[in-house]
Amino acid sequence: MNMTRRTAGFGLLAFGLQGCIGNPMAGPSPAVARDTMPMVANPGWDAWVANFRPRATSSGISAATFDRAFQGAGYIPGVIERDRNQTEFSRTLEDYLQIAAGPKKVAAGRAAYARQQNTLRAVEQRYGVDAKIVAAIWGVESNFGERRGDINTVSALSTLAYDGRRGAFFEQQLVAALRILQNGDTAPANMVGSWAGAMGHTQFIPTSYQSLAVDFNGDGRRDIWSDDPTDALASAANYLAKNGWRRGGPWGMLARQGSGGTVIQPQPGGPTFRVFHNFNVIKRYNNSTNYAIGVGHLGDRIVGGPAIDGPFPPDQFGLTKVQRLDLQRRLNAAGFDAGEPDGVIGSGTKAAIEGYQRRAGLAVTGEPSVALLRALGG
Template sequence: LSIAASDERVSKGRAAYSRHRDTLAAVEKRYGVAPEIVTAIWGLESFFGERRGSVPVVSATSTLAFDGRRGAFFEKQLVAALKILQSGDVAASDLKGSWAGAMGHTQFIPTSYQAFAVDFTGDGRRDIWSDDPSDSLASTAAYLSRNGWTRGLKWGTEGVGPGRSLTPQPGGPTFSVTSNFNVIKRYNNSDSYAIGVGHLADRIAGGGPIRASFPPDKYGLVKDQRISLQERLTARGFDTGGADGVIGPNSRTAISAYQTSIGVEATGDPSLALLQSLGG
């Protein structure tokens, strides 16, 4: 949730929602999916179009099919990608996406594109690769609609209420979720992803942050302490690549470098002792 609803993502999400308000309203009218939900998926999948991927999809899917670990799945994606080219929806030079073949503003895999993508602009092409996100946003709503989205029903809410209760982390916030929560999981089968989409959607629509606190992580640190650790490391010249409270590869590299500089074992793990050694 620190990543899904970061201050930057919320700010960019509200701006994107405002820019495309008319399109999102038209999409909602046709498919019944709330604009903030579509916008939140856009934000999580490609940072509102900024990170759509630049890997040729045919190359990515053929490589992963050959790799063998999920060969049958990626063979289907490769064949679907070739059929997309055959249909004329996109030029071969523009058929690009992530390293795993996910494409466009909302990162459809080729088989999902074939099943759910729509030509919302009416130009004769289901163009999810264009800088114009209209077809992508509509395709996402079509995907959710065809997987059982209920018009006018919220995904859920923080706290105990009607519907299924869900506590993703022991000692942390509890959420009550509806059937639409399960529809979001059809997009990505993860409780954390669906909560991330729902909460980001609420923030984009003007809602506030989660009220309950999360317990300390396995290193004994809460989010504010992790942010402080990142800020202090960066100030000392050990750049963590940002201070969002998420201890990822950049933060671990910075921690290891700092640990080496002070003559302790370079584990890359955060700790209260490490924070205290930085003056925290």
């Protein structure tokens, strides 16, 4: 079955590897991370909405639904900025795994799995998708519900449709969002998510929601937005099941641990993996090899499996993970905030390097190096 949840390239990779997006429902708990972008007046957007209205109503959207959805909606310039400046560089598998399945994510995953074990077991029984994989998708997509997004979906999608770069696609998503509202699954104020319109605990775009979201708790609504993740977890499982998940089959493992399958080495010089049919099903959720390994490995770790022991080669700057961790610690000790050391050279570490280089009278590049580590005493 040819179903794609991520036609616009949503997910962990497209959002700078935050490990989550963000998105609560009405009255979200204070623990839910915020990602609000301000709306600004834009006569062009106003005119676009007026012209879009008859197209929406001709597609079966009632005037009442349309007016209710756009009441309080507006143009969000930050959405256009995000769309034009998506992360261009790709992370190595080693970096990806540190973000998607690092120690903090594993600890949070085990706690979330324990809280939702009854739901996850019931979902596994109905759809045949391993509970640990459903939990891992939840973790990668929204950090187990902590970052579901807080941007009004109608505003985000209408802004992107008006902008026109992928206008037809985003107008299709906007019509689907209006149908969701018309169906009564949620209210306009509650329909919030990422800057690109991905929604809920498991970050469904509206057309995928329409096709594959389910009402697992039987309350009459397919609610992926609220603090209760039940429907979202079941919807993710349904998505994988409809895309061919084989009950009881493995996703993969380190190549030395088994036989059969297909052997891949995503990072040159890094570990090799033996992957199976369900690995490719995970890629239907997000067509990225790193994503599928990240989900599979996080699932294994959540239920007690060991960390991948590598080995991974030095990065493009000639630094191993141990050296990158040392660099971050030394930058912090020198008064330059690189954040909590994790071995991943992100924007915080680069800013800290720039600060050090500026103070030391060096060329300000923000790039790590063995020489920089040595200058810091490493």
